[in-house]
Amino acid sequence: MVKTLRAPAKINLTLEVLGRREDGYHGLRSVMVPLELADSIEVAPSETLAFACDDESLGGEDNLALRALRALSSAGLEPRAKVTLRKRVPARAGLGGGSSDAAAILLAAMDGAFGPAQTLDWLRIARALGSDVPFFLAGTAALVEGTGERVTALGALPSWPLLVVKPPATISTADAYAALDRRERRIRPRADSVSLLCVEALQRADYSAVEALISNDFDELAMEEPAIRRASDALRSAGATRPLLAGSGSCIFALAPDVATRDAIAQALQLPPEFTVFATSFASNAGWRAIGA
Numbered sequence: 001m002v003k004t005l006r007a008p009a010k011i012n013l014t015l016e017v018l019g020r021r022e023d024g025y026h027g028l029r030s031v032m033v034p035l036e037l038a039d040s041i042e043v044a045p046s047e048t049l050a051f052a053c054d055d056e057s058l059g060g061e062d063n064l065a066l067r068a069l070r071a072l073s074s075a076g077l078e079p080r081a082k083v084t085l086r087k088r089v090p091a092r093a094g095l096g097g098g099s100s101d102a103a104a105i106l107l108a109a110m111d112g113a114f115g116p117a118q119t120l121d122w123l124r125i126a127r128a129l130g131s132d133v134p135f136f137l138a139g140t141a142a143l144v145e146g147t148g149e150r151v152t153a154l155g156a157l158p159s160w161p162l163l164v165v166k167p168p169a170t171i172s173t174a175d176a177y178a179a180l181d182r183r184e185r186r187i188r189p190r191a192d193s194v195s196l197l198c199v200e201a202l203q204r205a206d207y208s209a210v211e212a213l214i215s216n217d218f219d220e221l222a223m224e225e226p227a228i229r230r231a232s233d234a235l236r237s238a239g240a241t242r243p244l245l246a247g248s249g250s251c252i253f254a255l256a257p258d259v260a261t262r263d264a265i266a267q268a269l270q271l272p273p274e275f276t277v278f279a280t281s282f283a284s285n286a287g288w289r290a291i292g293a
Contacts, residue, residue: 003113005041007065007104008034008283009095010135011164011246011253013202014195015216017180018188025147026177029188029195031202032096032132033141033157037164037280039089039097041065041104043113046082049073053085064098064129068105071125072114079114090166090276094249096132103136123149139285143199157284158205161262163269164246164253165235166276169227173248176218207257211242214255219245228252231275238268 010032018027051066053059061067069079083105089097106126110117126133131148138153145152190196194215201209222245223229231252235243239261240254256262259281266279 001045003043003108005043005104005108005113007039007041007089007097007100008136009037009089009097009100009164009280010034010132011095011162011251012216013210013214014198015218015245015247016188016193016195017177017217020177020181021147027146028144028148029190029193030144031141031154031195031198032135032144033202034100034136034139034283034285035095035162035164035280036283037089037095037278038283039101039104040086041101041108042082042084042086043108044082044084046080049079050082051085052083053087055087055091058085058087058091058098063101064133065101065105068102068125068129071129072105072109075118075120075125077109077114077118077120079109081114090251092170092249093166093251094171094245094247095164095251096136096247099130099132100136102126102129103133106133107137107139141202141282143195154199154203157202157282158207159281159284160207160255160257161259161279161281162253162255163235163240163262163266164251164278164280165231165269165271166251166278167225167227167231168274169225169250171218171222171225171228171248171250176221176248179221180217207255211255214242214244216245216247218248222250225250227275231271234269234271234275235265238265238270240265 013031016029141154143152198213232243235254
C-alpha cells in the first residue's frame with residue numbers, strides 16, 4: 001500500500017537574529033508557520049531502500065529526505081521502502097522545503113511507516129539534519145528559539161491566505177548572517193520581543209495585529225538584490241500591505257485578510273514569467289504535536 005506524506009513549506013512571520021554565539025552559531029527568535037504549499041512524498045513497500053526525486057538536480061546524496069532515511073538506518077530502524085519525493089516547494093528559497101521533507105520522513109517513522117515505531121531521540125536526530133527540521137515536527141506554527149532546537153507549538157491556526165513570490169535570485173544564508181554580524185547589533189530583550197507579541201496575536205487570531213508585527217532582520221539586506229526588491233515592490237503596487245522576506249532565502253510573502261483580497265492582489269501582480277507566484281494559506285492541522293527540547 002502506498003502512503004503519501006505532506007511536507008509543507010513555511011514562512012517566518014518574525015525572524016530576530018540575536019547575535020553570534022561563542023560556538024559560532026547564531027541565536028534566533030522566530031514565529032514560523034507551515035503553509036498549504038507542500039511537497040509530497042510517496043512511500044511504497046520494497047525489499048530494499050530506494051529513493052528518487054522528480055527534480056533530478058535535488059536527487060543526490062545531500063537531499064535532506066534521503067539523509068533522514070540514512071539517519072533512521074544509523075539509529076537502528078531500517079527503512080525498506082521505495083520513497084519518491086515530488087517537489088513543489090522551491091529549493092534554496094527560504095521556505096524550508098528540504099527540512100520539511102526530512103521532518104516528514106521522521107514523522108512517518110514515528111507513526112510506524114518503516115516498521116514498528118521505536119523509542120528514539122527524535123529531536124536529536126532532527127537537529128542533526130538541520131536547524132529548521134525540529135520546527136516541522138510540531139505540525140503547526142511555533143515559536144522557535146536557540147539555534148532552532150527550542151520549539152514551542154502554538155496550537156491550531158487560522159487559515160489566513162497569502163501569496164508567495166519566488167524571484168529568480170538566491171541568497172547565501174552564510175553571507176547574510178555575516179552581513180548582519182558586521183552591523184551594530186542592538187540588545188533584544190526577550191520581554192520586549194516582537195516574536196512574543198506576534199505569538200499572542202496569532203493565538204488570538206488577530207489578523208491586523210499579526211500583520212503589523214511581522215518583521216525579518218534579513219529583509220533590508222535582501223532588498224539589495226534587484227530581483228528580490230522587484231518582487232517586493234510589485235506586491236506592494238498590486239495592493240499588498242506589508243510584503244516581507246519569507247525566511248533567510250529569496251522568497252517574498254504577503255498576507256491577505258481573505259481569499260478574495262489575495263486573489264485580487266495576484267490578479268494585479270505584474271512580474272515577468274521567471275518570477276513564480278504561489279497562492280496558498282496557513283496550514284491548519286488539528287494533529288499538531290508538542291515537541292520538547
